[in-house]
Amino acid sequence: MTESTSAPTSTYRLQLRPGFGFAEAAEVVDYLERLGVGAVYASPVLDAAPGSTHGYDVVDPTRARPELGGEEGRLALSGKVSAAGLGFVLDIVPNHMSVAEPEADPWWWDVLKHGQESRYAKYFDIDWAAGPVLVPILGDEGEPTTEGDVVTYYDHRLPVSEHYRLVHWRRANEELNYRRFFDITTLAAVRVEDPEVFEATHGEVLRWVAAGQVTGLRVDHPDGLADPGGYFRMLKERSGVWIVAEKILGVGEPLPSSWPVEGTTGYDALREVCGIFVDPSAEERFTALAAELGQETDFEAVEHTCRTLVTDSILRAEVRRIGALVQGVDQADAEAAVAGVMVNFPVYRSYLPEGERNWATAVSRVKGAEALDEQVRADPTGELATRIQQTSGMVVAKGTEDTAFYRYTRFAALNEVGGAPDRFGVPVEEFHTLAAQRDSALPESMTTLSTHDTKRSEDVRARLAVLSELPDEFGGLVREWTKRHGIDEPSLNLLAWQTIVGAWPIGPERLRDYLDKAAKESKLRTTWVDHDEEFEAAVAAWPGQVLGDAVTRGEIEAFVGRIRGAGWSNALGQKLVQLTAPGVPDVYQGTELWDLSLVDPDNRRPVDYAVRRELLARIEDWWLPEVDETGAAKLLVVQRALRLRRNRPELFRGYRPLPAEGVAADHLVAFHRSPDLVVVATRLPLGLAAAGGWRDTVLPLPPGEWTDVLNGREAGTSVAGLLKRYPVALLVRETS
Template identity: 60%
Template sequence: MSDRAEAPPASTYRVQLRPGFTLDDAAGRVDYLRRLGVGAVYASPILAAAPGSQHGYDVVDPTRVADVLGGESGRAALVARVRAAGLGLVADIVPNHMSVAEPAANPWWWDVLRNGPGSRFARCFDIDFARGPLLLPVLGDDGDDGRAELDLLGIADGCLTYHEHRYPLAPGTCAPGDDPLLVHERQHYRLVSWRRGDTELGYRRFFDVTTLAGVRVEDPAVFDATHAEILRWAAAGDVDGLRIDHPDGLADPGGYLRRLRARFGGWIVVEKILHPGEALPASWPVDGTTGYDALREVCGVFVDPGGEAPLTELAGELGAATDYAAVTAQARTQIAENVLVAEVRRIAALLPDAPRERGEDAVAALLTSFVPYRSYLPEGEPDWAAAVAGATARRPDLAAELAAIDAAVRADERGEPARRVQQTSGMVVAKGTEDTAFYRYTRCAALNEVGGSPDLFGVAPAEFHARAAEREASWPHTMTALSTHDTKRAEDVRARLAVLAEIPAEFAVAVRRWSAAAGLSEPSLDLLAWQTLLGAWPISAERLAAYLGKAAKEAKLRTSWTDPDPAFEAEVAAWPQRILGADGVGAEVAAFAARIEAPGWSNALGQKLVQVLGPGVPDVYQGTELWDLSLVDPDNRRPVDFAEREAVLARLEDGWLPEIDRSGAVKMHVLRQALHLRRDRDLSGYRPLAATGPAAGHVLSFARGPRCDTVAVAVRLPMGLAAAGGWRGTRLPLPGGAGEWRDLLTGHTLAPDRSDGFTAPALADLLARYPVALLTRD
């Protein structure tokens, strides 16, 4: 079987299934998606998930479709509707972990708790049974390690009870009238304080989430059990592609993917976060990633590098962090030494010759030193060596312990020390960077995105073209994305925030005045709050308060999820209403937001056209066919008004050319034309196009297709363009050849400039109506 799918989708449209938007609801939108130009419906996980799940990544039973989503009949109905429309179907699957939040909901976990190591499902979970009873960190804790909560244990219906939670009893461990505390002591598990989850956990978890237990999918029998239902769909021809969640958590990602490829011949993409410059392992038999690498490049090319120094100066003046390397190092160290202590100790225990404390310090130093999320040995040996060298340079006092870890890993690259370190480094890097440093280093929030590196201020056009050409040559069927369910802010928010890099001095003057009058007391959150207000304007106080509350906890500077500061959180919660209700500052913010709104729209249209027409398989996140000003989850999982979108689509189908306004109809117009073109034409190949004239740096353009007969054109840095006097005679020479060029967005045809067909339209004319053009030649 080939390493890569033979027929990937032309594009995908991500739908977030949940109790309020089921498989039947998705089926009802298939015709709309077909008319929009989408190639495949891309569904969030549909297997049975934890009660009340709003996303599906907390699977409790991999053998059946979630009843709350419509069950097997709902899945079959969606497949039938998709096939009738001539579309594909892509499924999101979660091989790394299962939810154990409600033991009764997970039959495998229930059996493990009941029967311990003797359970037939014990091999399914990554549990260290040698440590004794399995610790379940669920008890409330008022500073007594949860001891008072043990008095609340009870026995009911043959189960151990704690509040509304139920836990199984091992056979023969409970007789009528037995003391619940004594019964508890007879089980294969112990209920302990929730605070001990970070330090004493006996099972591998997903990041720091103790309610998600790691699955040993590297075991062939476990792979078969967890994938039987998914592979049944594949065998029936019901699914065309698979999106693999969190491969970095797997013991052997490459081995897992090779086993999957042997059973599935369709399109496979992995949620692999590539650090800038990092390559996807060539040995993985997949079609690419889920697109965060492309997101950085597409969004970055619309950011003005000239804004870096002024915005850095502003951050420093306000008291926010300006040294990204120091911020990330501190954040990763905090994660390794305070949040993922259980994982660090489990690795250190594999080094019997090292004193416990020094061994743990060495493991923590190593885990914080990776540049990419993890190494993939043996091919990732350079990344491994660099991490060891980096840790040794920072902690020469631990050189002996680090050398011991290095030796243990190199002695057996598939052994437990190597496996544990590789699985855990990704946890430390992701939690330390995305979920901590990105909320502390806030000089330019447009750059603080999954897959990005905020210290790299934008992407030059030359780099963009080089990366795009490389993608077309090496990973032509990788997914590309601008918004996902995991992005920190929606694509249109980033597009508007990118404008601030063009007017950094003006922004700095405003923020200095606003902060002095009504700023938050923590500088990095204060700077982030003003940017968020501008990027998501207009926004309700409720939405903004929810976002800032989460941001404050993720930053872990003045408060956190596990060590809250009620007074600071009250300040943050009250801030949005205080600002939005103020005539002075609130009015100024509204005026500034209005000033950057139109150039933000220009950026948004440009990055959308560039994404959809560029190399790879573009994904459209639900609802983003119109302007979307969502923030981080759960804000970006709000219901989508499909009725509104269908009404806009109907007008576009009748030939309407919308204005650029707050309706967002123009974005759907650009997207619809690009998606249909992508579905109908061969867009292989990639050729950068260069403009000529004084404003050449303000246009990004490239040609696609075997004959370079499709061209995308987008304005970049629109405020700088206007300030410099516009296009001033700048032209865009188009690829030569026979045929007349036509702009699919306006319907205008371009007259050749010479008898041989050479065409070089003036950009002032070409982009007179829209800041983008989609040119085709028959």
Template identity: 65%
Template sequence: MTPRSTYRVQLRPGFGFAEAADLVDYLAELGVDALYTSPVLAAAPGSTHGYDVVDPTRANPELGGEEGRLALVARLRAAGLRMVVDIVPNHMSVEAPSANPWWWDVLTHGPDSRYARYFDIESFPVMIPVLGSADDELTIEDGQLRYHEHAFPIAPGTEGGTAAEVHARQHYRVVDWRRASAELNYRRFFDITTLAAVRVEDPEVFEATHAEILRWVADGDVVGLRVDHPDGLTDPGGYAARLAERAGCWIVLEKILEADEELPPWPVAGTTGYDALREVCGVFVDPSGEAPITALALEQGVETDFAAVRAECRRLITRSSLAAEVRRIAECAPGVERRAVAELLVHFPVYRSYLPEGADHWAAAVEAAREANPDLAEDLAAIDKRVRAEPTGELAARIQQTSGMVVAKGTEDTAFYRYTRFAALTEVGGAPERFGVSVGEFHEAQARREARHPAAMTTLSTHDTKRSEDVRARLAVLSEIPDEWASAVRAWTRTHGLPEETLNLLAWQTLVGAWPISAKRLTDYLLKAAREAKVATSWTDPDPEFEAAITAWPDQVLGDAALMARVRALVDRITPAGWSNALGQKLLQLAGPGVPDVYQGTELWDLSLVDPDNRRPVDYAERRRLLDRLADGWVPPVDATGAAKLHVVRTVLRLRRDRPELFTGYRPVPADDHLVAFERNGLIAVATRLPLSAPDELRLDLTGRWTDALTGRRFTGALSGYPVALLVEE
């Protein structure tokens, strides 16, 4: 059965099954229908996220193991809640080889290992890139080859002699870590060498990696699955069909769609909701702010041609961190230049072209690469001919798998940190070149979701978003006062500018959007942003002098009393409007088409930044305290406590649970430019947009008799008390 709503929790050592079970009564009171967890299969020791699975045949012992899992399921059932689990079919962790029995067996026995076919290994010996330099030496200890904390097996019959001699006889080679980007000989997750890709397209591998999860589904312990990174699979459509047939439950894919892209007709409920995030957040951005905000970026030396930034960043990825993948593709097409492969990957209009369904996207990528590089026309034609002749062949599969990696690493993890014109739009699944979403476009998207994927997940914040929904809501307000914002940035930069323009503009937006923020949180974020941008420093080639300037900047800014007085004054001016936007976003998401997810803690104001900032512990004691007051009939004001947001979340989720018939259908409700409203089945959601310039009274003319579920008062045509309303027909 499709969940009516989900609540995402990030499990980790110290917050495992038992701690999740302690939340069940709170979630039931909140109105949540299903607890939705991060991956719960056995993960790398100490994993804080669970996406580094080492053994898919058992529940994670660091979360409480099978006993803890069953206790959580029992607690959920007793409260009438259900469970949705995140699964990771694309890869497994090989960071600690001894923790992964399959990988250990492959390293021990090489191609003769029964698990050698489980991993997408190009050739043996397998490259293990962990050495600090080519001169570092291995040792033999306790019958294993060792390098500091790293341990590797010694194949039977290969013992004897020096460590170097023993190493030369193994089915693997421990090498300098810098060689991985160009020479790695197994497929991985993006550019993370410690996550080795798994061949789930093989029926035996599928069964081995999914048996335990499918058992949980068959037992009724799990009613839904969230599939991580399907674009990395050889055949995502075939995988979706097999999983749907075997599981027979609600399935959503972590598939990022470009603005006008549709999910292929696979037997799943839909995506995990980044498309909804773009639509909902975008409708609160003032399009009239685009020109002055763009002018500010240009004046500050920040590139504003997103297509150019994106292409440059993708190209960088193909020749650096993903060079090994480009090489492997080129080797599948003898005689073709690697540069032709790289340029094809750079010009994909979507994350991945699915063949044969995505033939139009494939053709667009080939044509765009040809137009940009006429000298490569012959090689591109050869690739195109080969792929069209064998759409399920190795060349086609490798290109499709790698295009998603190049897009993700080049766009999300590089371009989004360079294209800092307006950070509210540089979000996973976003289209930052489009300055927001019109009301008309918003309605069209919601109606399309209701018609085509009514059970798809929708979201505003996840463990992967670049900043939380409430940070984006506050930043959206700047689009209403672009001149004032530009003046502030100019003044602040003159005295405390960072020595790199794109990071400087991002830093001021981050300070304002996430305020109040500590110097440490701001430092950690800016260091990550700078390394991801790869302009003046990077993860693989850090610039100590530049990073020292970043590290010093937060203390300098926060310690300047005069400057901080001006920053606080601006934040105070936009915060109430940010609260209005945040409530509006949340109401539209929760009441709109799809299955809404609430990310842990975001039922109150949450001003988190990118991970690991958004995985900080949640203060559930405070949330319980406020929830108890709401249960007593308290209608809270819109203030710094965030209780008003909790009230909105609780009200909508409980209505979804108790009266699901209200949340069907979709019809736009005509409204003033400062309102966005839609009707479902006896329910109308109303939200204020562009609140700074909105008139004091906002009216909505309706026929019939309606009661606002948030205030308990009959609706007489004007919003009263709250910038949002949830109207139920009497």
């Protein structure tokens, strides 16, 4: 076992891709060190499908990706990171590999060529009993041709063999006989539960770990694994480094205690931090607006419908494969029980025998699931139990996040990965309780506000949170705008107006691309597979019509102008809270300045580091920027908080709320991380201003000389004085 490496003080996520590879990442290491970052946190770097912009489609886990600079480039980056005194956290993908281009994946090519005789046949989760591997690439036109020992069909090239069968692409969801990543047929699942497969897929990364070149691991999609707990135990034993799991927890759900990991990738913290900046009193009026515009407002009903859609169509092949494992029951009844249990899961999946209560809850909601329940409980590590648990997470994620979140658009700021759209914000008291629990149970868990997977960036959500303070005004504008330019689908219509306001200024092209994706994800009027060309054309034309209407555009600009400052206040508040609260904070690339990105690929746009370097140099020279459109105030908050965490880690141990006193006390969230560190942030800024500001509100600081690290000035107990320049403060007590 490798010697254990401690958790970084913070991480900074870099999205590597062709054009921003190892060499380009190396060029920003000195900037990240100056920013105060504890570790560079890289997206997957193993060889991926040609041209991949994200790296999750690994084709060869035995080498660093040539398109990023290969082994030479990786070593150069590692050396630069190490010389800067930073850690290096790597994102790895144990669940699947890309089979989109068989020639690029030597293992898959060998399986297609030799079938079960291939040495890699057991590497992939293939149902060989169902016959040859189905390759669903055929369309309505054209015929495959053979050239030597290669079969060609348009851009597809495969080996000549009888071990696979080409079928129409539409048959994949119904008949596919290999496990995949969600509904993506070009990502075939691998069986890392087999020790040989684990070694083959992890050997190269573990070599980097052993050499001290990787100091932490982020594990993608562990819920897809046959035995996540067993996998993490093996990974921890072999690596000994800091490990976080991309595990999305339900509200109140604990991380499985048998997983030897430091925590999650932070979506639980995201919900909690963002939630305290939402005014819960606005819930009824947003519900009324959604209902008036024709949207279903019962989230549980929407979610159930969407999950059922997934089991009945998108993941039909998986349901059939699991149903066939149920003994002594009619196949149709078995499939209905399997689908019903997965649809009714209260969380993403169980890890039997852990999570038995969640399994029991799901079973209790489904008539006719008795035989399934009995057989699963009789062998909780058997194939039936394993496959239904692996697949339940796919049903929940695909049904809830990727469908329901695009249908239930009452208040889009809540519709985030790991979020709970039916819970209108998070009470401050609940936030304090959960933060204290994280400090006690998982103090080295990652926290985040933006990732490559978030539906919208942290600053978009921060501005949208302001709408909860203006429900009547915003509702009136939406009603008027809808009369002029309504989209003929209520969910998309309400989402579109929130998106324009949240991401303003936004051009027609970005807005068009986002709305096209949102319309297809909701699967109401059109989908990625079955297109309603007329509706899609109307949606594509909509941004130009709205932004080309001078009156509507002027009203949007005026309204955003009124709430922009409050959005900045929320953004600074949630960022400081995330950076200083219990856990290891991650900063997603570029978000140290204002970032109004939407869902991928919008959030993977290039980052202008030249601008950030210039502003950082001024901040290092004690420039105190205004809170304005440059975003320099956010860079100040990030730099001061990260450097303090890195330079004085002893200040960030423990957690205790620090209630304010006075008429505006509810507009402040403050806490101790240690007796000598206090974090202060403003919440609900419009309501605060409307009520007359802070007035006599005070923060009862313990005796001593307190300094605000953000501005270098002495701090007193008057909140009005404390937050005169910025809506946040980071206070350190001077000690001898």
